[in-house]
Amino acid sequence: MATTIDKAADTAQPEARGPNIRLMLLPLMIAMLLSQLDNMIVGTAIPTVVGDLGGMEHLSWVVTAYTLATAAATPVWGKLGDLHGRKGLFITSVVIFLVGSALSGMAQDMTQLIGFRVIQGLGAGGLMAAVMAIVGELVPPREQGRYQGMLAAVLALSMIGGPLVGGAITDHLGWRWAFYINLPIGAVVLVMAAMVLRLPVRRSSARIDYPGAALLMAGITAVVLVATWGGTEYAWGSDVIVSLCAAAVLCLGTFVFWQTRAAEPVLPLHIFRSRNFALMSVTGFVMGFVMFGAVLFLPLYQQAVQGVSATNSGLLLLPMMSAMIVVAMAAGRITSGTGRYKAFPVAGGALMLTGMLLLSTMDTSTSRTEAALYMAVLGAGLGCLLQVIMLISQNSVDIRDIGVASAAITLFRMLGSSFGVAVMGALFNRRVLEVMAEHTPARPALAHAQLDAASLARLEPAVQEAYRHATAAGTHSAFLIGSLAGALALLAGLLVREVALRRTAASGVSQANLGRTGQD
Template identity: 35%
Template sequence: MTNVVPSGTKGVGFRSERGPVLIAVMLSTGLVALDSTIIATAVPSIVTDLGGFEQFPWLFSIYLLTQAVTVPLYGKFADVLGRKPVMLFGIAVFLLGSVLCGAAWSMPVLIISRAIQGIGAGAVLPISMTMVGDQYTVEERAKVQGYLASVWAMASVIGPTLGGIFAEYLTWRWIFFVNVPVGAVAVVVLVLRFTESVERRKHRIDYMGAALLTLGCSLLILGLLEGGVAWRWGSVESILIFVVSAVMLIGFVLVERRAAEPVVPLWVFSKRTLVGGNLVSLIIGALLIGMSSYLPTFAEGVMGTGALVAGLTLGALTVGWPLAASQAGRFYMRIGFRDTGLIGSVLVVIGALLVALLPIGSTVWQAAGAGFVLGLGLGLSSVPTLVAVQSTVGWNRRGVVTGTNMFNRSMGSAVGVAVFGAIANTTLANRFAHPPAAVAGQLPPSADATSLVLGGHPDPASPVDAFVREALYAATHQVFVVMFVVSILTVGATLLMPRRTAQLTFAEDAQVREESPSVPTACTQSQRSASS
């Protein structure tokens, strides 16, 4: 029994034999998509309620860090234990973290709860993508990506809107509680409609590699996020943290070279397709979190909009992404993965440039338009590179390569939010340390002064509000400029991929599994019926 599409299986829609599995994947993806779009617009309200503006990047970085370091483990477990138990575990932990986030009474508690949420999210998205790679051919994935893109499109509209409504009219805590019913439905569908048969055997888990990766990445994020805030960049503390982080990551590479079953096998960096695809994913992660973190802040604090309008501004990016992703399949089936990704990377650069050029007197339409162009580029870059990565390996390695690709995106986001947070915090600290005489002594301590304008509708006649608004513009503008520089790297990363990508056919995939008795087999109930 092999995990390939039976010859009698027709169609990729909801009424096809694989329809229930597609619905389950979409619901699971929607869980992460909704959380990704709904929290960004509520950050100003959270800061106003709990305080700690200088700590708010941790709401993203700790979530992304725990997500990133667990993704490779989940990818490995999915190839060993099967997709279903890993997915159910991830959803359960994610929902637990969501409930704890909604009940948080301080910023540190909220940050810890976000870490738990990230541990669960580390399973949901990569395993969803792996399941799609299992169930559909390369040609069919072009259509399935349209369905998955529609999830992000709906989340891009529903998420920011709900986030703005909850933050402005109810309470920001509902942005976390809303995950519970969505996750519950996803669990029910997976339990009832997705079945798999897995051959059990003993495995050696690379605990040492996992520990070194987690600690090394955690120290790197800590050093980037707190440098220039809790301690000076050139201080002993800062240097020591980066040195220890580097030693641990080097040790991680050495351990992976000798591990029987490494967390991140080094062969994933031996092919140009995998290297290029992973680098693109790394850069996309950084750009996406930069926009998600600072575009709503720019809209509220600089442009003076409310949380709801700020959410719709960000929604333009998350509408552009799925629109482009839904059409990416048509492009890469005609001109190839690399050329499609190259078109997307050029749009990414153009969109990032438009964002960097936003003036202090920008309108909502200018900000939304720039975000929409960037979203188009991200959609055309992410889909072909991920499908190319999945298409170069068989079932028994698809979980690993998908997990590694998602790991790079999560690490890009984690490092990106740390770097962008350091830039913003350093800029604000410098501005607030030297205020003009007219506002000296009237500012709240540290970066919490931004709460004066983050509630929307700042007082234009107030010299204090005007100064804070200008300082916040300087901080976000610096972030957007760095994002533009990073976006240029997308073009180079895409060019690393070969023009023609070798692909395993489903027949070759089946042969790999038949020749590897230790590889678990999985299929839906409908597929087993069709096979028999």
């Protein structure tokens, strides 16, 4: 790969420290919050959107289109950042996200909204890939633990605050402002990024691997559609799902073959030769599987079984999120202070396994205090893993591959979340319908196992009580499969080799590894 320079010194640039790093990370954290919040806010506004635009039959695509575009674009953005520098790609992805937001807010029918959500998702994929890679470029692995609390807080804030913000915006400003609210915040991100981000500029003559990118996008699209539609829109054995599975195998198999021959592969396979990176890819998938499954089914359990109001459903996750933030901050400080990290993937896997097993024991007699303690155990496990996964991954590859490595881990986490919701949801629905049939055999089967609060309130008392038992049984099945995933994370953690963390950042003294670069 040929690389040229505008004008660069051979000597190392001094690494930013302390307040400078925090200032540079601020626009990244705001951008990450934007992309994470979007689906949470929009999900709350969807009933109002359908009431205004119609198109109920296309409802699921408002979320699915965004998720698909984000997942498919993430690896490509990561590779582009490695080849051409990250600041320009980050700003470009923010602009695309904002354009998609503005167009979504102006949509006049459901077809337009779905198309504009694709544009939003393409930008969101760039945001996620760029944020993680820029953190790896600005901060050496040995120092990254100091900033883990910021990343953990962003994730927790989006999950807890998203439904609250979405509900408030929809009720008081209208659903279009669920999209328009991104514009002023995004403008702040663009101004701050232009002013404070100082990153290496690459001038590469290498071309992106377009055939590989197309194959990867097609394969990821098929995989996400299988996870989204399987058991819900279509039966698992239906022609549609079987065809999608075949397409996924064909596209991804061809992609792997092509990557061994491409001059500049979009996802270089040599990064998976690193034992630690391969293990963290598995752990990232499992973490997404468990976390997003829990985020979906914990509020459902507390609303249906424990009678908690759905109005502030995001607040029901506070025990889990609080534990996650506290443990992530502690893990970060310990890692930065000692340079040792293997204990955290091991402890994270063990706590995640324990937390899911405890949650699987919940029934109609479980108190809110018990449920909160079980959630805190799970949150502690997630906190051990939240940023350590990315830290180990970035430390396991060459500096020139930080972008694709960060994007790959982000992608695996997203795929894990899709499969977690799909698999746990399928088990939940099947078990709920079975228990309802046992308790109320004379009643017609429920149209859908997951009832909202309004639908539940309309049921007769006997049916409501049966549904409480059915929901408890359904969450037991869902969390039990989650505990098996936790066991896989524990095994991966035990196999991790503790390799010394790099003390230099890609934007600092490691210029030689990047090729000769200038500073933007």
